[in-house]
Amino acid sequence: MDSNIDNGEIIQTIHAPAKQGSSTNFLTKFLSNRYLFSGSVIIIAVVIFALYGYFFPPYNPSATFASNLQPSSAHLLGTNYFGNDILSDFMVSIIPTLEIALIGAALALLVAVVVGLFGGYFSGMKNELLAFFINVFLLIPGLPLAIVISSGLEASHSNLGVLSLAIVIIVTGWAFGARTIRAQAMSIAGRDYIRFIKHTGESDFRIIFREVLPSLLSYIGYVFTNLIIFAILLETSLLFLGLGNESIISLGSILYFANNYDAILLGEWWWFIPPGLTIAIIGVGFGLMSLGLDTIANPTLRTYKNAKKFEREKRQPEKNHLHESSNEES
Amino acid sequence: MSESKKVLLYVSHLKKYFPISSNLLKSGGSVRALDDVSFALREGETLGVVGETGCGKTTLGRTVLRLIDATAGDVYFNLPEDLMNKVIEKEGELDRLHEIENPSAEEIKEMETLEADLDEIRNENSLTRMSSRKMKDFRKFMQPIFQDPFSSLDPRKLVKDVIAEPMKLLTEMSSDEIFEKEKELIEEIGLSEDHLYRFPHEFSGGQRQRIGIARAIGIGPKLLVLDEPTSALDVSVQAQILNMLKEIQNELGLSYLFISHHLNVIRLMADRVAVMYLGRVAELTDTDRLFTEMLHPYTKALLSAIPSIDPGKRKGRIILEGEIPSPANPPKGCYFHPRCPEAMKNCGWSPRDIAGPIRSMLEPYRNPEAKDFPAITEIVTDEEANSLDIVLSAPVPNREPVLALFNELVEKEASSGAGIMFKSIESVKFLEDGTTIRVVQMEPDVPTLKEVRKGHFVSCLLYDKPIEETKEEVMENASTATSTD
Numbered sequence: 001m002d003s004n005i006d007n008g009e010i011i012q013t014i015h016a017p018a019k020q021g022s023s024t025n026f027l028t029k030f031l032s033n034r035y036l037f038s039g040s041v042i043i044i045a046v047v048i049f050a051l052y053g054y055f056f057p058p059y060n061p062s063a064t065f066a067s068n069l070q071p072s073s074a075h076l077l078g079t080n081y082f083g084n085d086i087l088s089d090f091m092v093s094i095i096p097t098l099e100i101a102l103i104g105a106a107l108a109l110l111v112a113v114v115v116g117l118f119g120g121y122f123s124g125m126k127n128e129l130l131a132f133f134i135n136v137f138l139l140i141p142g143l144p145l146a147i148v149i150s151s152g153l154e155a156s157h158s159n160l161g162v163l164s165l166a167i168v169i170i171v172t173g174w175a176f177g178a179r180t181i182r183a184q185a186m187s188i189a190g191r192d193y194i195r196f197i198k199h200t201g202e203s204d205f206r207i208i209f210r211e212v213l214p215s216l217l218s219y220i221g222y223v224f225t226n227l228i229i230f231a232i233l234l235e236t237s238l239l240f241l242g243l244g245n246e247s248i249i250s251l252g253s254i255l256y257f258a259n260n261y262d263a264i265l266l267g268e269w270w271w272f273i274p275p276g277l278t279i280a281i282i283g284v285g286f287g288l289m290s291l292g293l294d295t296i297a298n299p300t301l302r303t304y305k306n307a308k309k310f311e312r313e314k315r316q317p318e319k320n321h322l323h324e325s326s327n328e329e330s
Numbered sequence: 331m332s333e334s335k336k337v338l339l340y341v342s343h344l345k346k347y348f349p350i351s352s353n354l355l356k357s358g359g360s361v362r363a364l365d366d367v368s369f370a371l372r373e374g375e376t377l378g379v380v381g382e383t384g385c386g387k388t389t390l391g392r393t394v395l396r397l398i399d400a401t402a403g404d405v406y407f408n409l410p411e412d413l414m415n416k417v418i419e420k421e422g423e424l425d426r427l428h429e430i431e432n433p434s435a436e437e438i439k440e441m442e443t444l445e446a447d448l449d450e451i452r453n454e455n456s457l458t459r460m461s462s463r464k465m466k467d468f469r470k471f472m473q474p475i476f477q478d479p480f481s482s483l484d485p486r487k488l489v490k491d492v493i494a495e496p497m498k499l500l501t502e503m504s505s506d507e508i509f510e511k512e513k514e515l516i517e518e519i520g521l522s523e524d525h526l527y528r529f530p531h532e533f534s535g536g537q538r539q540r541i542g543i544a545r546a547i548g549i550g551p552k553l554l555v556l557d558e559p560t561s562a563l564d565v566s567v568q569a570q571i572l573n574m575l576k577e578i579q580n581e582l583g584l585s586y587l588f589i590s591h592h593l594n595v596i597r598l599m600a601d602r603v604a605v606m607y608l609g610r611v612a613e614l615t616d617t618d619r620l621f622t623e624m625l626h627p628y629t630k631a632l633l634s635a636i637p638s639i640d641p642g643k644r645k646g647r648i649i650l651e652g653e654i655p656s657p658a659n660p661p662k663g664c665y666f667h668p669r670c671p672e673a674m675k676n677c678g679w680s681p682r683d684i685a686g687p688i689r690s691m692l693e694p695y696r697n698p699e700a701k702d703f704p705a706i707t708e709i710v711t712d713e714e715a716n717s718l719d720i721v722l723s724a725p726v727p728n729r730e731p732v733l734a735l736f737n738e739l740v741e742k743e744a745s746s747g748a749g750i751m752f753k754s755i756e757s758v759k760f761l762e763d764g765t766t767i768r769v770v771q772m773e774p775d776v777p778t779l780k781e782v783r784k785g786h787f788v789s790c791l792l793y794d795k796p797i798e799e800t801k802e803e804v805m806e807n808a809s810t811a812t813s814t815d
Binding site for chain 1: 397462463469485496500
């Protein structure tokens with residue numbers, strides 16, 4: 001009985017390090033992937049700053065002071081033409097900017113993945129038709145289309161708010177992602193191992209979602225990060241041109257007002273540099289993440305991890321045995 | 331191979347045409363990748379399929395496995411013995427009746443009843459007509475092995491999961507049973523248990539191919555379709571894989587459909603060999619006989635191309651002229667006739683073969699004897715009617731001498747070495763307008779795969795019974811032509 005209890009304890013101790021091993025492995029892998037790591041750090045820092053600013057701005061962004069104040073200890077970035085505190089305005093508007101970009105990019109990604117996967121997996125008519133649509137959307141110049149759609153939506157459905165920008169992002173953004181995913185899906189679908197699974201009689205639907213989709217995760221991550229960058233840029237350019245809903249608070253609308261009230265001519269850099277720089281930093285952060293994702297999900301970069309784990313598990317019972325015999329001796 | 335063994339796979343008149351899509355709305359004809367292929371494969375036997383690039387070998391393998399759907403024809407696999415024998419008997423009888431040139435009413439009726447009988451069996455048992463659910467029961471017993479070991483294994487899965495896949499999907503084995511089986515398999519292919527926990531990219535090409543073999547034999551198949559299994563490997567590894575395949579075959583009594591372009595590999599592996607050319611089987615016989623007593627001119631050329639270290643043997647090399655014709659637009663008659671060194675006048679010569687030679691024959695700079703022939707503007711070919719119009723630049727008042735000159739020139743060309751195609755000209759006459767000479771060629775005979783000796787099938791007019799005379803006739807004509815000169 002005693003030895004049995006011993007056994008149980010030992011088995012528990014075997015499992016613990018194995019689990020630890022895999023989690024530290026993931027962490028070291030994450031840390032060693034410099035692109036993904038630095039990109040994530042940038043994005044996390046921006047998000048923390050934005051969250052803090054969203055809930056605890058120095059002043060209420062709609063509170064008015066004297067207009068066009070220079071930066072001072074009371075107003076770190078001065079005040080604008082309307083007399084609002086620019087720092088508060090800026091801090092509050094980062095979260096809505098990210099929110100619109102994420103919603104738009106996620107929906108565009110969904111469309112891109114569905115069209116890309118089905119277009120790439122099937123051959124013949126379906127493929128041709130979807131490829132035709134993708135190409136048509138790629139050929140339409142993005143910004144004019146976005147301008148037309150957003151002004152149209154503003155005129156007819158002014159209550160859409162954030163959603164109108166999301167729709168613009170979906171319509172102009174999905175085709176790029178769909179083309180990338182379709183090309184990869186086509187390459188995967190033509191491989192012999194997919195043919196082998198087809199031979200075992202699996203349905204097309206299951207092959208698409210269980211075999212093709214998982215091997216495209218790295219590309220989907222890559223497409224998603226790129227779509228976010230695209231969405232932020234499109235959103236800010238539309239708002240900068242004054243095409244969005246006036247009520248939307250965003251980095252783009254700050255730039256719009258800065259431009260309209262001659263911040264550049266007056267040399268009020270504190271009005272337009274912080275939002276512009278933030279957009280650039282967010283872009284760099286997601287860009288680095290997309291580079292990093294590409295390497296982390298690529299299977300040829302995986303190594304002997306599992307074999308080592310097996311060896312470890314195999315070695316452990318031997319130790320266990322030794323332990324047991326020593327126990328018996330004592 | 332003993333004849334008593336049961337037939338496992340019977341392929342009957344299998345056809346696969348790939349449509350050529352020139353644009354969205356218009357179809358551009360089709361490529362005949364497989365054109366009427368029939369053969370039988372017995373249990374424990376290896377049938378080698380050999381041929382040039384693009385002759386339809388791979389398509390054959392994939393169509394048999396129904397990885398692609400056949401255009402027409404039937405594949406019978408793993409049927410009960412009496413049913414299989416019945417199918418073979420009926421299909422054979424139907425083929426015999428189809429070959430009768432002018433069938434009597436009785437024979438036509440017999441054909442119809444046979445066709446009706448067979449359709450019943452076909453709908454029930456032919457893999458090409460089965461629903462994909464029913465197909466699943468048969469897939470268990472036939473497994474593919476692919477050419478490229480780098481794309482045939484899922485890079486995201488551990489070897490353990492790769493090998494388990496068909497067992498999981500096609501059998502009811504529990505995961506413990508599968509794992510036990512896997513351990514057995516991995517030992518059998520000469521790897522060890524810890525290799526199960528690695529990813530495919532951590533292995534060499536030969537090891538990957540072995541993993542592919544383990545995956546295929548795991549669920550106890552009866553037939554392996556090996557599509558150039560060793561072409562992507564280097565020679566020493568090829569030998570390993572081939573020996574392993576032989577051992578596995580002896581152990582498990584598997585049948586192999588072994589597709590390769592490598593003649594020596596085929597010679598080592600196969601019991602019988604099918605030689606394919608442009609989607610058709612040119613010759614099918616036992617391996618030993620094929621390599622020693624080949625009959626089809628294409629096989630002769632193919633086998634003479636095997637490299638040899640004996641300089642004496644190199645002399646007999648037959649070098650085929652020209653390119654392989656496009657399978658989208660194959661030649662008439664026998665597909666091989668334009669390149670065949672032994673072609674006869676009825677082998678399928680058509681205007682597109684002969685237009686060029688006629689033009690150069692009538693070119694006075696090349697052929698001084700043609701200087702009296704009136705100038706020509708163009709040569710129009712009509713493949714349908716098997717005729718060719720030579721359009722002259724002006725009407726000829728005196729037709730007889732022109733025709734006589736033309737016939738004389740044709741006669742002369744026909745007696746020269748490569749002039750067999752000129753013998754296919756049946757009639758030459760002027761059309762009403764007086765500017766066009768119409769040359770009509772004979773309707774070609776189409777060779778079918780016939781058993782010329784026991785177990786030796788050849789698709790060549792040289793070995794068709796009635797053609798034997800024509801061949802002599804050709805020889806006779808040639809000798810008279812030279813004597814009159």
